[in-house]
Amino acid sequence: MLSSIKSHIPGWSVFFQALITLVVPLLIYRIYKALTSLADDKLVSSGGADSSDEEPTHPISASYDANIDEIRNTIGINSDVVIRELTMGDAKVRAALIFVKGMQEDQLLKMEIMRMLRDTEPDHPLPIIERLPTNAAHTISTMEELTKAVLFGYLALMIDGRDEGFLINPPSGPARDITEPVSESLLRGSRIGFTEDINVNTAMLRKQGVTENLQVRSFMVGHTIQKELAILYLDQIVNPDLLREVTGRIEKIKLDFAAESGYIEQMIEDNYLSPFQQTQNTERPDRVIAALLEGRIAILLDGTPFALIVPVTFSMLLQSPEDYFERWMPGSLLRILRFLAAFIALMAPSLYISFISFHPGLIPTELALTIIETRQGVPFPALIEVLILEIAIEILREAGIRLPKPIGPAMGIVGGLVIGEAAVKAGIVSPFLVIVVAVTAISSFSIPMYSAGITLRLLRFVAMLFASILGMFGTILFFLLICCHLSKLKSFGVPYLTPLTPFRWSDWKDFFVRVPIFMMKRRPKLMKTMQNKRR
Amino acid sequence: MRSLKFLALLLAVAILITQSGCWSSNEIEDLAVYAGMALDTGEESPEEKTFEQEGGSYSKQNKITATVQIVPLKTGSKDEVKGKTSPYTNITGTGDSILEIFRQFSLRLNKPIIGHHLKIIVISSQLLQQRNIKQVTNFMLRDNDIRPSVKIFLSSGKALEALTIKTPDEVPSFYINDVVQNQFRTSKIMDAVLLTDLDAMMHSKQSFILQNIIQAKKHIEFSGAGIIKGDTGRWIGNLTQEDVECIDWLTNQGDSGTIKTYDEQGNPITYEMKAMKTRIRVESDQDNQLTFQVHVETKGRISEDWDMEGNPALRSYQKEIEKLFKSKLTSMIEHLLSAMQNRYKVDVAKFCQAVRIQKPGLWKEVKSNWDEAFSASKINLDIDLQITDFGSTTK
Incomplete structure (x- = not known):
């Protein structure tokens, strides 16, 4: 009886394996928890410090001299601050225009204001603000506000005997022309791209079409240097919970200075350990409007042409506005092609490694013989061989960005050809690999989102390591790992892989295939929009 | 302290990966x-x-x-x-x-x-x-x-x-x-x-x-x-090669095949098969004596004809030649059948499939010594050959 039970008890090695399979996932889970809590700690610890920097405010006094002195003491030491004093009319009331050089380019306006002030009697019946020859003017009452506004580029006016200042004309500093978006150029579609000025950018979005629903809400981000940030959404469409989440996260941002929207992206993303981006960045106003219509939210930051779109799903990274501009069949074809390209960009080198090093039987015989012949002189294992060429290509690509414009593209092509050819001649790599690497490089360029391309480039190297250790088995493991991660990843509460998982059949209309526009009657289900119907 | 532990763990993983190296990898x-x-x-x-x-x-x-x-x-x-x-x-x-x-x-x-x-x-x-x-x-x-x-x-x-x-x-x-x-x-x-x-x-x-x-x-x-x-x-x-050819005729698998024969003057003529259909019907009497009715139906063209007089466009001429081909095909198949039934006593032309499908009860009985049962069986040939085409010229 006992012996019959005993024979069913497995040996110690089975128990050891069971222990390992129990401990390893737990360990990974613990590490993951620890790493994510690291991010939370940072947020909390930096959040505690800010309550103390409330400074006492200085109201603007009625004494002109006191005010001017104070301005001279605070911001007057800057060589680019101009304080132009003048006298009003015959009453000899003193006044001053204060501005920063280079930020008030409108000479005519300054002349007009000065002439008006000179000609005005202080006891004029109309308040002075109504007589200023500009449409943008308002009064302020504290010194801090005034100095800040002047440094930001406003034209300030102080008049003797008044305990208030006038801010005239918002800054009109040097701005770049509106140009075609460099990172997302299309053959068909508008040629307009965002610029660095947030007001121009919001105006561009307004100009896309007339709607009363487009709402813009402004925030200031940055502690040391403040910057304007705007979130845009369509009022009747956006899900209020999503809006609350986004505003909540933006209000929580603790930053010294937001140099680019990438800073914002990294402060509000869900999972900092994921290699995949959880916001979409774009230079194209049409892309932003399309996203808003799907119920997404756009985040614009002053000083950068890159707007952020949240939440983002995986399929968005492989979509291009052209899919919709072209007719549905070519649009769908190109889209499927891009999915294929993404797969190649991610897996091709690792498949090469696993075929060459582990599974020669999976290569068609004729090809296998050719590979054997061409690889006879190659002294390295497949992984090293691939790494040599891949790294060379990546360096070339990185160098191509830095190279001066006229020689950049030439250098890229020549460099690629020369390095590939020379490496084959020198017997470092096999000619077959040159094809693999070239196809991989081309594929990764076909991904419309640059940052998604970087992610795939990064993951490609991980895939290569997996392949070199476990062959095809490792490659499949890697793919499963990516799938697991993606299916768990969320961007602002929206699962990253929708509509694949959770499965939403109705959203497949705009996934691999882009169905004709008349069939897309509803907004994506995944966004849970307030207004479901598109028309 | 915590970061030190983490570092140690990372190192352990790195060592595990590098030490295990390329498991069972073998460059092609x-x-x-x-x-x-x-x-x-x-x-x-x-x-x-x-x-x-x-x-x-x-x-x-x-x-x-x-x-x-x-x-x-x-x-x-x-x-x-x-x-x-x-x-x-x-x-x-x-x-x-x-x-x-x-x-x-x-x-x-x-x-x-x-x-x-x-x-x-x-x-x-x-x-x-x-x-x-x-x-x-x-x-x-x-x-x-x-x-x-x-x-x-x-x-x-x-x-x-x-x-x-x-x-x-x-x-x-x-x-x-x-x-x-x-x-x-x-x-x-x-x-x-x-x-x-x-x-x-x-x-x-x-x-x-x-x-x-x-x-x-x-x-x-x-x-x-x-x-x-x-x-x-x-x-x-x-x-022989012709036997193998005939196996295709019998198993209804041929999609290519030629029959060459001679007319009375000794001129070679060649038939090229275009379509074929073979049916085998199994009959048995009380003592399990099997009889196979083999019906071969084929259509094709005259592809080569050294006879200078006959007009292949004429139906009468075609009929004459059909007869020649028919007898040639019959003799070819019979050669195969005699080789299978008499000389080697084996069934390699899948006659067993016909029995298995048409007479499953009987098949169970004869399965164990099928080759003997097959050798003792009678096979009747019935060939229906039709010339539908004579190529691009009558001469």
Whole structure:
């Protein structure tokens, strides 16, 4: 009886394996928890410090001299601050225009204001603000506000005997022309791209079409240097919970200075350990409007042409506005092609490694013989061989960005050809690999989102390591790992892989295939929009 | 402290990955791919004899000789050497077990041999006279490298000679492998028997045929088929090329076929089959005496006619010729039937399938000694041949 039970008890090695399979996932889970809590700690610890920097405010006094002195003491030491004093009319009331050089380019306006002030009697019946020859003017009452506004580029006016200042004309500093978006150029579609000025950018979005629903809400981000940030959404469409989440996260941002929207992206993303981006960045106003219509939210930051779109799903990274501009069949074809390209960009080198090093039987015989012949002189294992060429290509690509414009593209092509050819001649790599690497490089360029391309480039190297250790088995493991991660990843509460998982059949209309526009009657289900119907 | 622990863990993982390295990885150029295999009766090759004189031997009884064809031979680093060297190399070993012979090759080769790309196995019929085909192919069926899609051939002469034939710039294994593709041009080439088919046929204990290869002066020809008797697994004889052709007629599988005959003046005329349909009906009486009614229906064209007088466009002339073809086809099939029923007493034309499907009850009874039951059965031929076309000219 006992012996019959005993024979069913497995040996110690089975128990050891069971222990390992129990401990390893737990360990990974613990590490993951620890790493994510690291991010939370940072947020909390930096959040505690800010309550103390409330400074006492200085109201603007009625004494002109006191005010001017104070301005001279605070911001007057800057060589680019101009304080132009003048006298009003015959009453000899003193006044001053204060501005920063280079930020008030409108000479005519300054002349007009000065002439008006000179000609005005202080006891004029109309308040002075109504007589200023500009449409943008308002009064302020504290010194801090005034100095800040002047440094930001406003034209300030102080008049003797008044305990208030006038801010005239918002800054009109040097701005770049509106140009075609460099990172997302299309053959068909508008040629307009965002610029660095947030007001121009919001105006561009307004100009896309007339709607009363487009709402813009402004925030200031940055502690040391403040910057304007705007979130845009369509009022009747956006899900209020999503809006609350986004505003909540933006209000929580603790930053010294937001140099680019990438800073914002990294402060509000869900999972900092994921290699995949959880916001979409774009230079194209049409892309932003399309996203808003799907119920997404756009985040614009002053000083950068890159707007952020949240939440983002995986399929968005492989979509291009052209899919919709072209007719549905070519649009769908190109889209499927891009999915294929993404797969190649991610897996091709690792498949090469696993075929060459582990599974020669999976290569068609004729090809296998050719590979054997061409690889006879190659002294390295497949992984090293691939790494040599891949790294060379990546360096070339990185160098191509830095190279001066006229020689950049030439250098890229020549460099690629020369390095590939020379490496084959020198017997470092096999000619077959040159094809693999070239196809991989081309594929990764076909991904419309640059940052998604970087992610795939990064993951490609991980895939290569997996392949070199476990062959095809490792490659499949890697793919499963990516799938697991993606299916768990969320961007602002929206699962990253929708509509694949959770499965939403109705959203497949705009996934691999882009169905004709008349069939897309509803907004994506995944966004849970307030207004479901598109028309 | 915590970060230190984390660092240690990271280091452990890194070491684990780097130390385990490339598990079981083996670069493709460091492997010797063999594309063909030949099995012969145990007879040592000259170099093996020399090895043995030098003391290179182990305990064995020389039951079998195995030859593998390794491709490609290192072509040399520069192109100038190319063309002089042959694209393959053969290595022969004699011993008792094929696996042991293969392991013995490792003493003589600089690379391990792998069988992923094995295309053909040629077995000499002499070997199959001595040994059961199940014994001979046992290793190939068990091995996990060798694909089940390997094609099996018989060779009248020495099998290893089929792997040394003269082919311009091509590996003999691939050459033989590709000849099978010509099947759409002649039904004298039978459907290739794959390793998995062989497995199934050996298990069913029914007799079957394998494509036979003959050699002459370093050239090969696919000629006829060798018959393997089901219960013993031994080779018992060969069918002729025309017999193989007729098997296609009987099993309703031919999609190509020509019949050549002579008219009264001795002028050759050739019929090219375009469509065919064969039906076999099984009848049996009380003592299980089987009768097969074979009905062959075919349509085709006159493709060659040396007769200068007749007008092939005339229906009367066509009818006359139809008769000639019919009698020729009948005699061809009857030759096959007599070979099967009288000479070898085996059924290799799938008559058993007809019985199994049409008379399942009866099949259970005769299954165990089917070859005898088949040999005793009566077969009636009924051929319906029709000429529908005479090509692009009447002359």
